[in-house]
Amino acid sequence: MQSASQGPAAVLIGPPGSGKSTVGRLLADRLGLPFRDTDADVEAVTGKTVSDVFVEDGEERFRELEAQAVRDALETHPGVLALGGGAIMHEHTQKLLSGHRVVYLQVGLDQAVKRVGLASARPLLVLNPRSRLRQLMEQRRPIYEGLAAITVATDGREPEDVVTEIEGAL
Ligand SMILES: Nc1ncnc2c1ncn2[C@@H]1O[C@H](COP(=O)(O)OP(=O)(O)O)[C@@H](O)[C@H]1O
Ligand SMILES: O=C(O)C1=C[C@@H](OP(=O)(O)O)[C@@H](O)[C@H](O)C1
Ligand SMILES: [Mg+2]
Numbered sequence: 001m002q003s004a005s006q007g008p009a010a011v012l013i014g015p016p017g018s019g020k021s022t023v024g025r026l027l028a029d030r031l032g033l034p035f036r037d038t039d040a041d042v043e044a045v046t047g048k049t050v051s052d053v054f055v056e057d058g059e060e061r062f063r064e065l066e067a068q069a070v071r072d073a074l075e076t077h078p079g080v081l082a083l084g085g086g087a088i089m090h091e092h093t094q095k096l097l098s099g100h101r102v103v104y105l106q107v108g109l110d111q112a113v114k115r116v117g118l119a120s121a122r123p124l125l126v127l128n129p130r131s132r133l134r135q136l137m138e139q140r141r142p143i144y145e146g147l148a149a150i151t152v153a154t155d156g157r158e159p160e161d162v163v164t165e166i167e168g169a170l
Contacts, residue, residue, distance in 0.1 A: 007074055007100050008081040009033055010170060013144055014105035015137050016085040016122050017112035019154050019162060023105060024082035026163045033079035038087055041069035050084075054123035067093055074100065085136070086124070088143050097147050103166055104148035109134055111155045 009031060012020040021037050028035035039050050042065045046053055053062045067090045073081050074096055087093055107115070113130050116122060125132050145151070150169045154162050 008036075008077050008079060010080050010101045010103050010166065011074070011097065012080070012082045012103050012105060013088055013097075013147060014085065015107060015112055015140065015144075016125060016133065017115035018085070018105035018107040019115070019159055020082040020085070020105055022159050023154075023162050023166070024080045026159055027166055028080035030163055030167060031080065034077070035080050035082070036073050036077045037082040038066055038069040038073065039082075039084045041073065042066055042084075045069070049121075051121050051123045059124075063090060066090070071096060085140070088140065088147060094143070094147065100149075101170060102147050102149050103169075104144045104151045105162070106144075106151060106153045106155075108155050109137060112137070 010024075010027060012024045012027075014020055021039070024037065025035045042053060042062065043049060045065060045068075046057075048056065050062065053065065063086070066084055066087050070083060070087055070090075070093050088097070109130070112133050116125055116129060116133065124136070150166065152162055152165050152169070
């Protein structure tokens with residue numbers, strides 16, 4: 001692994017269903033480092049689920065809390081950090097990410113729809129998950145690409161295999 005002066009060993013970005021939370025935890029285990037997920041941080045700070053924060057406080061408030069969680073983690077977390085899929089839309093977060101080991105997990109629309117269907121509720125994808133996902137992925141793709149230091153395709157691959165590729169690239 002490359003040595004870094006500071007910051008997380010890897011920061012995972014990508015759309016919902018790309019596997020950031022799953023692959024991030026496995027990568028941290030593999031590296032023997034702690035794992036952190038900004039969605040879990042927001043839940044810990046608010047004492048609510050991400051869905052409840054969206055419904056009760058609104059998306060704007062969620063984005064503020066998320067940006068704060070990213071800022072804290074980039075300063076203090078030495079392990080693997082998974083961001084929520086939309087965290088990179090925040091302009092200050094984009095600036096903060098430059099210089100970090102940002103790993104972009106790519107996923108195609110079909111796979112993302114399948115994976116999200118299997119996972120817990122995502123408030124943005126409750127209605128019309130396929131068309132919402134397509135819209136989010138098209139809007140965000142240039143940003144994910146622009147921030148990525150390492151890009152890994154995940155379609156048709158097991159999480160363990162994705163982890164092995166990231167480990168080799170770090
Ligand atoms: N490479 C993969 N192949 C198959 N299923 C996956 C893969 N990566 C993640 N999953 C599954 O997809 C769902 C969403 O994964 P998750 O890690 O929550 O994604 P994200 O955090 O990027 O939204 C979970 O059920 C997870 O087990
Ligand atoms: O893409 C998004 O805007 C979101 C993605 C979710 O995280 P995952 O990408 O881990 O699903 C979560 O932060 C929230 O539901 C909003
Ligand atoms: Mg996640």
